[in-house]
Amino acid sequence: MNKNQSVKKDNFNIEISRHSLSHILATAVLEMFPEAKFGVGPAIENGFYYDFGLPRTLIPEDLPILEEKMRKIIKQNLSLEKREITHKEAVEHFNKAKQKYKVEILATEAKEKFVSVYKTGAFVDLCRGPHIDSAGEIDSQSFKLTKIAGAYWRGDEKNKMLQRIYGVAFNTPKELNDYLRQQEEAEKRDHRKLGKELDLFTFSDLVGSGLPLYTPKGVVIIDELKKHIEKICAKYGFKKVMTPHLAKIDLFKLSGHAGKFNKELFHVSSSQGHDFVMKPVQCPHQAQIYASKQRSYRDLPIRYMESEKQYRAEKSGEVGGLNRVYAITVEDGHSFCRVEQVKEEIINMVNIIKNFYSVIGLWGNHWVSLSVRDYKHPEKYIGDPKDWDKCEKMLEEISKEMELDAKKIEGEAAVYGPKLDFMFKDAVGKEIQIPTVQLDFAMPKRFNLVYTNERGKEEFVVMVHRAILGSYERFLALMIEHFAGAFPLWLSPVQAKILPISTEKHLEYAKKIYEEFLASDIRAELDESNETLGKKIRAGELQKIPYLLIVGDKEMKENTVRVRQRGKGDIGEMNLTKFLERIKMEIENKKSK
Ligand SMILES: [Zn+2]
Ligand SMILES: [Zn+2]
Structure with missing residues (x-):
């Protein structure tokens, strides 16, 4: 078998697993809310969802409870039993079960003479399938319920708002964890969050949303x-x-x-x-x-x-x-x-x-x-x-x-x-x-x-x-x-920040360096605060500035700077002219890392 075929097969299987998980979720929801009304529950990219009409609004704490119930169903290895019944039988069944959304689907979409229903525990769903044969085929550690959202029945805002539960699912727990880690990383890097922290752009209610204002x-x-x-x-x-x-x-x-x-x-x-x-x-x-x-x-x-x-x-x-x-x-x-x-x-x-x-x-x-x-x-x-x-x-x-x-x-x-x-x-x-x-x-x-x-x-x-x-x-x-906000040197809004150890004793020397940088077209900042050196370093690191230059008695006397490079920490003392040459060359070379 060539590689493409096997990938295709895996994709097919994972789709079936994801969709089957939506049935298992529905089974768990029915256990928790016997009066639940069921909408639809398809597989989607990376997972699945199911829409429910419920007697109360779901809270995030419901998700781990439902996950546990799903794991129990998987452990019990409940089957997803398929039956072909006549359209009439199906209408009767779902009417009796007071499942109005399923009845609506039977009236509008599933109009064939015979329709298939799938039974998992007490939950019966109108569905074309295919599914896995029994819940035990799923690794109980390879899925996770991720969020609750409102969703109009059939996506139409004139209809009733249902509650949608989203889940993600993969073939193995490792794949799931990799995906969750990737999501977490993406959240940390979210440009809206970092844009604010690094002061790159802002929005104003008076100007209007959708109209970004760029800061210097x-x-x-x-x-x-x-x-x-x-x-x-x-x-x-x-x-x-x-x-x-x-x-x-x-x-x-x-x-x-x-x-x-x-x-x-x-x-x-x-x-x-x-x-x-x-x-x-x-x-x-x-x-x-x-x-x-x-x-x-x-x-x-x-x-x-x-x-x-x-x-x-x-x-x-x-x-x-x-x-x-x-x-x-x-x-x-x-x-x-x-x-x-x-x-x-x-x-x-x-x-x-x-x-x-x-x-x-x-x-x-x-x-x-x-x-x-x-x-x-x-x-x-x-x-x-x-x-x-x-x-x-x-x-x-x-x-x-x-x-x-x-x-x-x-x-x-x-x-x-x-x-x-x-x-x-x-x-x-x-x-x-x-x-x-x-x-x-x-x-x-x-x-x-x-x-x-x-x-x-x-x-x-x-x-x-x-x-x-x-x-x-x-x-x-x-x-x-x-770049998670840590822009390469040539793109960094501030390329170097000068941190005098004591504002009283070293500010003048720091200012001299600062002016020299500006004259050399290097985007520099000078920390004139009265904070401790530790706090100044921390502030510079939070702003992800590529170079922090510390100056004290020794540096002042020797016309040097002590260099802290982003991601590397202290890289030693450097002659001022030498550092200037180094940073200019790095900017010129536009290295991306
Ligand atoms: Zn199904
Ligand atoms: Zn054009």
Whole structure:
């Protein structure tokens, strides 16, 4: 058997186990609440849930009690006994048992002549299966009930609110523990928590949720990322442009975004009769810069980039942290080129992605999706199918030549064209999709973006969209979580902090060092508090500052600093000039660790 097959089989089994656990949970709930009403209980990613109508609100303390009952059921090895009964019998049974949700399912979904029911102890469920044969097949230490949440019956807020119990389950206790540890680690690294502790961004009730305000420290990180990406892109011929946040809706009607983002558009009007929308994307604005002049084949390719805000009216219940916001700062770029130049353009863009993510330390831990059309629903896409065919073929060639080993995934393309999407894994193992390179034959036609060829005839350019780090909001969240707030030196808001042992005796020397650092473009802080040295060190460590420099009598006399490096502790006394050289070189090298 090859590896793929065995993985597939394991996935299949774990799904069955997870779903069977939801039956076992329901059996335990029935034991605790004989009057419980049962909704549905599917397997989900990493676990399962079940929805219940209960006589009282569950409390977290109920979960270990239910877990114990489930373990007992597993120990008793109760069977999950399958029976085929007629639809009529099923309706009678669930009516008698006063299980109105099951009766509703029988009336709306499970309308076959025969339906299957599964019995575990006293609990009988209407279910298609499959399940394990008996509860004992499950390792009683490989699952855990994790949380309680409200859930409307059938996800419809007009319906009654039920109580949902979530659980996670794996094949072995080790897998479960690994998963729980990973979750715990993710919680510790949560960008909302760390962003506050490290003072990187904030929200104001008066400004509104979904509208992050970046503090000086947060801006340092964003600026460093921006400088870094612009420097790489400039080497590949990208030129910076600037475009306003507003536009007439006509621009987006013509581009097709007004239809696509209809519900997400912010409209802006004024007493002077203005009627604008906030831009939901950057592309049409940049396209208008291209369209502002006559272009010849000799001018191509033309490459623009900008880091500007764009706006999406997300549902208010869905905004939170930096991952879902109304105002998104997007690092966006486009190349306008001829068909024959597409390949080289994309190769350049992939090289930019490789370069950027290598420095961040994420390259290598990734896979690439060649996102193509959903061939069954061509109506979802803008543009000529012939152009689509051409684009998809080109991307496949590039994937092969650049050894990207891209996986072709149907239905993942953007509205305008097929694309290459890059998926990375962060330090906790969470998969994130950010960079994308997207071909577009549609927008040039909509905006009449043309050039004159060698024979003096007009031809459409090809527009290639590329995002390297995507939105600065999401990327900052990723950086915070990936590095757990301990940013590499070049990204650190404060790179070195000077701690005089005594404010009275050593402050002057400390100030001299501080000023020297500022003059050398090193982001330094000076601790002028009257705290003990121990407390000063602790405060610096909590802020995850890469270098803490302690100065006392000895250092002052010898023109040195005592260096504490993050993660390493005291690394000894160092001549001030030498330390300056060392830190400058480290910043220059942009090492990710
Ligand atoms: Zn079932
Ligand atoms: Zn674009």
